Amino acid sequence: MSTTIIDEALDLLCANYIFPAKATEAAAAIRARRAAGEYDGLDEEILAARLTADLAEVCADKHLRVRIRDADLHDVLTHDEMAAAYREGLRHANYGIARVERLDGNVGYLDLRQVAEASMGGRAIAAAMELIAHTAALIIDLRKNRGGAPNGVTFWTSYLFRDDETHLNDIYDGPSGRTRQFWSLAYLPGARYPDAPVFVLTSDVTFSAGEEFCYNLQALGRATLIGQTTRGGAHPTQFFPITPTVEITVPMARSVNPVTGGNWEGTGVVPDIEVPAAEAFGLAYRRALEHVLTTPAPASVLAEARAALAGPEA
Structure with missing residues (x-):
C-alpha cells in the first residue's frame, strides 16, 4: 500500500506542481529514500507526515502536503463528489462568517474563519457587509x-x-501558462464601505486566501494590519485523492501582486503593527474608537465610544 501511495503522490506532483523542476527534484529524492527502505512499515498517517516533510525539504511549500483525509470524505473521490462536499461544508460553516456585529462606539466587527467561493457565499457576505455598512x-x-x-x-x-478600478491581485496558472487578473467588482449587492478605516487582525495561523486578503489590502494602503506575521502560503492548490483515506494537495498556481510584483510565500504577511495575536483586537478597537471620536457622530455615539475606550477591551 505504501508503494502505491508514494507512486501516485509523485505522479500527481510531477504532473501538476507549479514548479516542475522542483517536482522532479523532490520525486527523485523520495524515490531514493524509498529505495533505502526509509518508508518501509509505516502506517498511512506516519507515511503522509514523512512524505510531507520530505517534500518540504526540497520545495519549502506550505501548501504541498500529503495528508489523511477527513473521515466524512472517505467515500468522496470524484470531482463532482468533492465539489458537493465542499458546498455542504461551506453551508455548515456559515460561509466562513463566525461573527458579525456592531460594537459599542459604532465600530463594525467581522470574524472571518474561511474565505468562501463568491458564487456560494455571496449572499451571506453581502448580508454581513450590510450589517456593518453604517459603522464608522x-x-x-x-x-x-x-x-x-x-x-x-x-x-x-x-x-x-x-x-x-482597483487591481487587487494576479494569479499565474502553471498548467495553462496564463495569468488571471483580479480587479474590484463593478457591481455588488448592498452598500460599499470605501472610506472608513479598516483594521485587519492577523496571527501565525492566518493562511493562504486569508493571507491574500491581508496582503492585497496592505499593498493598496486600504487597511492597517495588526497582530503577528502570517503563516506564508501563496500558491493556490488542488486536492487529489490518492486512496479513500489519503490525499495530496498540489500547488498549481502562484500569486503575483500588481503593486509589489511578489507575494507572501515563505515569508508570510508582516503586519503594520506587530503585537501578540491575543492583543490585536484590543489595540485595533482602541484605534477604531479614537477615530470615531474625530468624526461628527451623534453625541450618543461619541459617549458610547468614550465609555468603550475606558473599558477593559480597549
Missing part, C-alpha cells in the same frame, strides 16, 4: 482564517473600494 470603522478578524477561494477574496475586498 471596521475590524476584520482573520486570526483563525485558514484560507479559501481567491474569488471570495475579490468579492469581500471589493466592498472596501469605490468602483471597479
Whole structure:
C-alpha cells in the first residue's frame, strides 16, 4: 500500500506542481529514500507526515502536503463528489462568517474563519457587509482564517473600494501558462464601505486566501494590519485523492501582486503593527474608537465610544 501511495503522490506532483523542476527534484529524492527502505512499515498517517516533510525539504511549500483525509470524505473521490462536499461544508460553516456585529462606539466587527467561493457565499457576505455598512470603522478578524477561494477574496475586498478600478491581485496558472487578473467588482449587492478605516487582525495561523486578503489590502494602503506575521502560503492548490483515506494537495498556481510584483510565500504577511495575536483586537478597537471620536457622530455615539475606550477591551 505504501508503494502505491508514494507512486501516485509523485505522479500527481510531477504532473501538476507549479514548479516542475522542483517536482522532479523532490520525486527523485523520495524515490531514493524509498529505495533505502526509509518508508518501509509505516502506517498511512506516519507515511503522509514523512512524505510531507520530505517534500518540504526540497520545495519549502506550505501548501504541498500529503495528508489523511477527513473521515466524512472517505467515500468522496470524484470531482463532482468533492465539489458537493465542499458546498455542504461551506453551508455548515456559515460561509466562513463566525461573527458579525456592531460594537459599542459604532465600530463594525467581522470574524472571518474561511474565505468562501463568491458564487456560494455571496449572499451571506453581502448580508454581513450590510450589517456593518453604517459603522464608522471596521475590524476584520482573520486570526483563525485558514484560507479559501481567491474569488471570495475579490468579492469581500471589493466592498472596501469605490468602483471597479482597483487591481487587487494576479494569479499565474502553471498548467495553462496564463495569468488571471483580479480587479474590484463593478457591481455588488448592498452598500460599499470605501472610506472608513479598516483594521485587519492577523496571527501565525492566518493562511493562504486569508493571507491574500491581508496582503492585497496592505499593498493598496486600504487597511492597517495588526497582530503577528502570517503563516506564508501563496500558491493556490488542488486536492487529489490518492486512496479513500489519503490525499495530496498540489500547488498549481502562484500569486503575483500588481503593486509589489511578489507575494507572501515563505515569508508570510508582516503586519503594520506587530503585537501578540491575543492583543490585536484590543489595540485595533482602541484605534477604531479614537477615530470615531474625530468624526461628527451623534453625541450618543461619541459617549458610547468614550465609555468603550475606558473599558477593559480597549
